[in-house]
Amino acid sequence: MIVKGYEKSSHLEAMETLLKRLPPNHPLYTKIATEIRITKAGDFGEEIVFRELEKMQLPFEYLVFHKVLLHGESAFELDILLITPFGAIILEVKNIIGELEFQENPSQLVQQKETGEVNKYACPAIQLNEYKYQLSQFFIDQNIPIQIYGAVVFAARNSFVKVTTNKAKILYRNEVRSFLRKFQHSNPTHTGEDIEKIKDVLLKKITPFNYFPLTKYFSINPNELVRGVECLTCGFIGMYKVTRTWICPKCRKSDPIAYKHAIHTYFHLFKDSITNKECRDFLQLNNRHEANRILTNFHLNKTGSNKSTQYKMPLPNR
């Protein structure tokens, strides 16, 4: 049974918005562009493996969770976690194409693409073993004795492991089902009731990581970002307000609710509250009453009065 379904990374779209508003010569531009690429590839791989799990029917009771952020010795995030009568199983998913070689001492994963390009990554087997340790500490803290298993799963169809490692179980995505099915030959250590109890504990303890506001997460000075309302048709930033709508000077498209996306952007990138002045500054609006109308329509939580009025994002900061 799927308990926590697949979700793409909560900060992916916000990172893309951030990049659009960052001057291309900014020292963090390349870092954020890379982070977007890695996050997208990671999400893609996790989704492929997760969809496989959704279709699968194992011969025993099991629960599946996507993206599990927990606190053991420190915070750690598992791509996919299964709870079964035989123990907890972590699937650490990697979406890395090309020829892959696990190297030892120091441990690393070396990728060689068809183009000849070579990249080095932190060893996913070491990473998995660290997660297994963290998860076991978490369950000890919760007074739940449970065996922890795991595997590194290469999700891409065109990844080829040339040299493997014995530090962890390594699977291609089409091996996941048979890997899981094999557990039925072990002795069950957990009843259906135990599994339910573990589910309740996990649901209570899983906390989504808060990346927002992104300028704080990436240590960017908010003043360095381009201001203005973005045209969702052509991507131009700097739509202007006329009566009842916003116009894009580049593609001439009009959009009466273009400001909405901009306000969400403000909350994701700058901070979780906004004043009338900050709203005018960000939307490049010179009309105080118009800004007031916009913020009032947003159903935000209002604190303070007159010039010091702050409008706060009402939802949890996700």
Ligand SMILES: [Zn+2]
């Ligand atoms: Zn446009």
